[in-house]
Amino acid sequence: MPIYLLDTPIVIDALNQKRGRWAALVEAGDTLACSVVTLTEIYAGIRPKEFAFTERFLDGLEHYELDSHLAHYAGLLKNEWAKKGRSLAVVDLIIAATALAHNLVLMTDNREDFPMTELTLYPLP
Secondary structure, eight states: OOOOEEOHHHHHHHTTTOOOHHHHHHHHOOOOEEEEHHHHHHHHHHHHHHHHHHHHHTTTTTEEEOHHHHHHHHHHHHHHEEEEEEEEHHHHHHHHHHOOOHHEEOOOSSGOOOOOOOOOEEEOO
16 A cells, blocks of 8 residues: 655645545555654644644654655755756755655645656645
8 A cells, every 4th residue: 555755735734624635545544654854844833722633643644754864865866956956945855755765655735846757746636
């Protein structure tokens, strides 16, 4: 079964109960996951009244850690795309490296932030 790596805006949509596709994926036996950098971005913007619900949701996701291998991979991606004239955010490159290194399907609204043709992207409307 596929593992879907959720980009930060997708996690925010799920927390705001937008786009009801999450339950169907889980019911089909698929796994939802996020990078630890997504956790950082979510907690950076959390409001006190959202904490308990957010914690429950995030605890239900599989988490992918940042290690030296992924940092190396993300740095090389940044270097590669800089040579092509594209400045990509380090956070997005860590998420891309995580998806590529673990053969995950990336779920994102921001396809322009992830131009790597080798990435498998979930088809969002």
